[in-house]
Amino acid sequence: MDSPLLKKLLQFSEFSDEDRDLINDLCTDRQSHYGAREDIVREGEHSADIHIVLSGLACRYKHLQDGSRQIMAFLVPGDPCDSEIFILDAMDHSIGTLAPSIVASVSGARMKELLLGRASIALAFWWNTLQDEGVLRERIIDEGRRDAYSRVGFLIYEIFIRMRAFGVIDEQKFDFPVTQVDLADATGLTPVHVNRMLKQLREENLIAIDGKTWTILDPDGLRKASGYEASYLHLDRAKREPDSNAGKRLQGLI
């Protein structure tokens, strides 16, 4: 069975059976269970391990002096949290769960070995880093140039697209176990105003929320409302490759 990590990396590259086994093995080695709102790695720490989210939901965040929190990225199943940790000797931000999650730990040494021996795998991780950077840049635009309505819509739509690319969307439904406070910390708005924007999105029949299950009723309408452009996720790359089967995997994803 494919691990979430392999599923994720398959968005970027194709792998030999041997590569696939190596990637899957990374996730089965050591697994830790976290509750909601627990830290996986803290700012300033240096961990000997790197981490990969297998299930649940985590985020990159940072606390400011005034006590407020800024969420800089959501980490969905398959996302490596800190594949760079064995280069830097201290994290400049924290990683924590938002919902109960299962996280795989891989020793930095083993990661190093794999990246040394397997250029094909190393390349996929490099790609992942570039996608992360694209997401960060898009969030800067989001906060700098979009109003609250687009900001909330954008965040929801991006999560939707990433979940769908990862293949965990049944119809338009997906599990997104965040509070409105979390969304506020991610968008730079107040919880009160996030609530108002969600209300508006619901009233316009773009989304529906039932507990932690979100439904995108009108993906196209939501995309337009949020001013979303998909290019930065580089999900379409596989489609353009002339001799690749990847196109089949990703068909209909965008």
Place this chain on the structure above:
Amino acid sequence: MDSPLLKKLLQFSEFSDEDRDLINDLCTDRQSHYGAREDIVREGEHSADIHIVLSGLACRYKHLQDGSRQIMAFLVPGDPCDSEIFILDAMDHSIGTLAPSIVASVSGARMKELLLGRASIALAFWWNTLQDEGVLRERIIDEGRRDAYSRVGFLIYEIFIRMRAFGVIDEQKFDFPVTQVDLADATGLTPVHVNRMLKQLREENLIAIDGKTWTILDPDGLRKASGYEASYLHLDRAKREPDSNAGKRLQGLI
């Protein structure tokens, strides 16, 4: 004579004389002169070359549908613009000059060869990517959680620190040839409000502006006013790495 690129990479690693020559050669191969406000790479393009800013000032930016522009990062002399271009097949943002600049072009093939053959150099470039990511994350915090005053102060202080780390600061003076519109596009504020914040910073004797020459009159005061924390630039940590094998970690990565 050390090229700006070597100066920049020396922030992260130490190099053998041979490494130094290889890095310097990158910058002397092909140099292009750009005027102010010209594009070096456009969104959607795939260039065979990667680019390095040697003098002047450039930025990463993106235009939105409504015509507004968001500057996501400033590129000062020594900064590689797109060392990842030979992996991705399309840029998800543009890079353009703000002031007349000299830019070095290096073929992707040569870059790849260098990163393959020289782990020590590959490591420095990897570090550079991580620093870029840190800057992006800090900008998200900046826009999400700080008020206009801190935002403008923060941006100025970061440029000051990066220029100083690069070694082009005479006393507290440095050349920063941007318009207030550029600063507005970078902070997500309006030019009018940027002007008001600059006025305030001047009145508090934190900075002085004479044409394109900026002076930080009170670095400590500016840092405090902007809520700046330096850790994310990793300026002090990189060199401490005692492990001479560190560079080899990246072998086979590209």
Place this chain on the structure above:
DNA sequence: CGATTCATTGACCGGGATCAAGAACCGTGG
């Protein structure tokens, strides 16, 4: 069950946007 977190809604306020009008600063050509 209370107790605690989370969602929702209303009333009011303020920071920054918007609009507008000069002023200072160019590079250009006469």
Place this chain on the structure above:
DNA sequence: CCACGGTTCTTGATCCCGGTCAATGAATCG
């Protein structure tokens, strides 16, 4: 040398989006 048209900078007046404060439900859980 000045006259000029175009940026860029500066400042004031007004408005509105989103923050703040507060109160009430709703949902979850020991």
